[in-house]
Structures are given as C-alpha cells and as structure tokens.
Amino acid sequence: MASIDDLDIRPLWEGFGxxxxxxxxxxADAATQDEVVEVFHRHGAMVIRDQSLTPEQQLTFTRRFGEPETNPGAQFxxxxxxxxxxxxxxxxDGKVIGNWEAGQGWHTDASYRERPTMCTMLYALEVPPEGSDTLLSDLCAAYNALTEDEKAAYDGLQIQHSFRALREMQGRKSAYGEEDLDDVVHPMIRTHPADGRKALWVSTGTVKGVIGMPNPEGLDLIERLVAFATEPRFVHAHKWxxxxxxxxxxxxxxHxxxxxxxxxxxxxxxxTWVKGDRPV
Ligand SMILES: [Fe+2]
Incomplete structure (x- = not known):
C-alpha cells in the first residue's frame, strides 16, 4: 500500500499546478489521500499520473475532497x-456512449449554482494522440497582475450568473438533467478559503452582466477581463x-x-464533481 512517504510532488507549471x-x-491509505487533497487546495490544479481506477475507486477518492455532485436524469x-x-x-453498438461536446469556451464549472462545483476531476481512459488538450487559466495570477486601481475597482463588484442564459446560448436542454435554476449573484473577486488568495473570478456562457452596471458596459467589462485572464501568460495546456x-x-x-x-x-x-461553498 502506498504511503505518504512515497508521494513525489513536483511543480507542474511555473507557479501553478x-x-x-x-x-x-x-x-493508497487515507492519510496519503488526505495529503494529496491538502496539496491540491493550495495549487489550483493537480495531475496524478499513471492511475488505474474503476469508477467506484474514482468516486471513493472524490469523496476525500467532499460531497460528490450527482447528475440526476443525465443520459451519460x-x-x-x-x-x-x-x-x-x-x-x-452504433451509439455514442458519452457527451462528446463538453467543455467549449472559457468557464468555471456550474457557476450558475448558488454553490458552484468546487473541483472537477477528469480521469483519462483513452486519449487522442493530438488535440483535446485541457487549457487551464490561473485566475490568482491574473488577479495579481491587475494594477492596484483595478483591484480596488473590481473588488466589491458582483456578477449575475444564469443557468437559463447558458441554455439559451447552447440552444438545447442541459446535458446534466437539471431543472430550471434561478439566476445567482457571485463576487467578481473571489477569496480562496484555503489560504485567502484572491482570484479574478470571471467566466463566459453563464454570465449575464455586472450588478449595478448597465449592459453592454457590464458584459463588455467581463469580456475584457476574460480576455485578460486567458492571455497565454496565465494559461497552461494539459497534454493528456x-x-x-x-x-x-x-x-x-x-478551463x-x-x-x-x-x-x-x-x-x-x-x-466527477465535488460540491462547493457559496463564493465569497
Ligand atoms: Fe467545464
């Protein structure tokens, strides 16, 4: 059985992951798994190599992070x-067995919920030899790169996130079988509960505007900030x-x-998805 002493943890990218x-x-024993979780909370992203996991084992590990989200009524x-x-x-047998169009456009998962998904775990069983990278942008680095005036201007702003807006944009029903959800409001600058670091927490797809700022001004601001936060200097490509x-x-x-x-x-x-807290 692997123990905590066997863990070999290396920076994956400059300053992130x-x-x-x-x-x-x-x-792995429980102490080792919990150490992995602890490290995760401080680094934004983690890749654990060379795993061989049944769905049950992936779910068991997911539970070390918190309560897994379910996908009621979902087809896949x-x-x-x-x-x-x-x-x-x-x-x-002539049928596609999964959702194959997941994850286009920069977003943070389920930001349309009051308690958005805390973390997302993808386990690769088969991967193409080219393409299909997962791109991750480091929103804490983006926040740190803002000027002091920008930080002061954006701290306190709130963004309206909308499940219906997402569905309208996709032009179809949710793939996750969710009922209609009312719009929610989340801060633009989000504080990480593990260590208080701040993130420029903008997104696309679910976003309807900035509270107290008329559109198109509000949406234009978000668009500009997403473009900023996803500049190549903040983005890391995971090759599967x-x-x-x-x-x-x-x-x-x-991502x-x-x-x-x-x-x-x-x-x-x-x-697998882990339930999160209300953003602050
Ligand atoms: Fe996603």
Missing part, C-alpha cells in the same frame, strides 16, 4: 453511479496521457477543451 507521482490511488453516467459522468465520443487524473479548482481557474479529430480518434474520460 502540481504533478503527483508515486501514488496508486486505488490502494455510469449505470448505478450517477456521480460519474462519461465524456466520450466512443461508439458502442492515458491514466492521468487531472483535478482543477473551480474557485481559482477557468476549456481544445478540439480533436472526432472521426479519427477516441477520447474517453470519466468525470
């Missing part, structure tokens, strides 16, 4: 495990390997997928 080696999550979950969502373009478990912290990152050749390659990933 860690790579974890030397741990088999399927057999593991039978009997509503917490494990299948992102895949794989065809079995089979067996990678990538976890990102939705409290301080934006998006890149395209790949759907006719040529298979991408097959199991996703």
């Amino acid at each position: 860690v790579e974890v080696l030397g741990v088999d999550l399927a057999t 979950t593991i039978p009997g495990l509503q917490e494990v969502y299948i992102i895949s373009n794989k065809v079995v 390997r089979v067996g990678d478990l990538l976890i990102w912290d939705n409290r301080c990152t934006l 998006r997928g890149t395209k790949f050749d759907l006719d040529k390659y298979v991408r097959h990933v199991h996703r």
